[in-house]
Amino acid sequence: EIVLTQSPGTLSLSPGERATLSCRASQGGSSSSLAWYQQKPGQAPRLLIFGASSRATGIPDRFSGSGSGTDFTLIISRLEPEDFAVYYCQQYGNSPYTFGQGTKLEIK
Amino acid sequence: QLQLQESGPGLLKPSETLSLTCTVSGDSITSANSFWAWIRQPPGKGLEWIGSGHYSGGTYYNPSLKSRVTISVDTSKIQFSLTLSSVTAADTAIYYCARHVRHYPSLYYFDYWGQGTLVTVSS
Numbered sequence: 314e315i316v317l318t319q320s321p322g323t324l325s326l327s328p329g330e331r332a333t334l335s336c337r338a339s340q341g342g343s344s345s346s347l348a349w350y351q352q353k354p355g356q357a358p359r360l361l362i363f364g365a366s367s368r369a370t371g372i373p374d375r376f377s378g379s380g381s382g383t384d385f386t387l388i389i390s391r392l393e394p395e396d397f398a399v400y401y402c403q404q405y406g407n408s409p410y411t412f413g414q415g416t417k418l419e420i421k
Numbered sequence: 422q423l424q425l426q427e428s429g430p431g432l433l434k435p436s437e438t439l440s441l442t443c444t445v446s447g448d449s450i451t452s453a454n455s456f457w458a459w460i461r462q463p464p465g466k467g468l469e470w471i472g473s474g475h476y477s478g479g480t481y482y483n484p485s486l487k488s489r490v491t492i493s494v495d496t497s498k499i500q501f502s503l504t505l506s507s508v509t510a511a512d513t514a515i516y517y518c519a520r521h522v523r524h525y526p527s528l529y530y531f532d533y534w535g536q537g538t539l540v541t542v543s544s
Contacts, residue, residue, distance in 0.1 A: 314484075348530035357517055357534035358468065369532065401468060405529045409483040412468040 315340050315404050317413035325421040332389040334416045336402035341382040346406035349378055349387045352415075353398045361400075362387065394420075423448040425518050425535035433542050439505040443518030443535055450499050451476045456521035456528055457494055457501040461514040462537070469514075473521040473528060474501060481528065508542045515539050 316339040326332055336347065345365040350358035360369040362378035365385055375390040389396055397420050402413040429441035443457065450457070458473040472482035474492035482490050486505070494501040505512060516538055519531040 346529070350531075357519075357537050358531075359534070360530060360532050363522075363530045363532075403468075403530060405527070408481060408528070409485070410470045410528065412470070414467045 314409055315407050315411055317402050317404055317411055319400075319402060319413035319416045321416060322414075323417045323419060325419050326392055327421045328392050328394055330392050332387075332392055332396070332418055334387040334389075334400055334418070336380075336385040336387070336413050338383045338385075338404055340407070344381040346404055347378075347380070347385050348403045348405065349376075350401045350403065351396075351398050352401065358401060389418075392418075423520060423533045425520070425533060427516060427518050427535045427538040429516075429538060429540070431539055431541060433508050433540065434544055435509050435542060436507055437542075439503070439508050439512065439516075439540055439542075441503045441516055441518075441538065441540070442500050443502070444498075444500050446499070450494060450501070451496055454523045454525070456481070456523050457492070458519045458521040458531060459492060459503045460517045460519055460531065460534075461512075462517070463514045464539075471503065471505075471516075475523075510542050513540065513542050 318337045320335045347365045349362040352358040366378045377388045399415045399417050401415050424446045426444045456473040459471040472492045474480045476494045489506045491504045518535040520533045522529040
């Protein structure tokens with residue numbers, strides 16, 4: 314099973330700042346088989362990024378993903394108030410399909 | 422726009438069987454490139470993929486739960502279901518249904534999710 318480790322656990326930033334979230338895989342599977350999700354309290358996760366760097370339908374271009382192999386990054390270029398949430402990465406290079414433990418992005 | 426809605430009992434006793442249904446609307450449940458998944462999230466914790474099923478009968482399960490899980494797709498009712506046997510308190514979680522995108526032969530990401538339903542296991 315591929316274990317995904319996200320860092321930091323909590324990120325405290327202000328609106329307008331840039332957020333950088335990391336996801337590291339315990340094994341290098343298919344090079345770009347990684348997705349990112351956003352989850353707000355009381356809501357289901359929402360797909361943001363797939364294929365490590367492709368934005369899902371309707372996702373603003375302030376969200377960008379990069380990386381391959383074992384190291385992946387989600388960048389939010391300029392934080393909007395609605396971006397404060399928990400973010401999860403998910404790998405789909407190998408079954409079982411696993412998620413990271415999440416990074417909580419909170420308002421500073 | 423694809424919509425998914427979970428339904429089922431919210432409270433179970435230990436050793437009982439959990440049964441949930443997800444109703445699909447807005448798209449075809451018989452799409453070749455759609456698997457139908459269940460994912461759970463214990464309160465305040467992270468996400469765990471339970472398994473995914475296809476209308477043709479194909480299924481994939483998380484090995485950690487495989488011995489207790491069945492996922493099936495009912496094309497006549499445009500629903501898919503989850504059964505999880507012999508539940509314990511550790512199975513208390515929000516259960517989400519989702520579409521699991523397939524690019525043959527592999528399964529990929531989850532692009533549409535239901536709102537989730539809380540299932541509590543308690544005596």
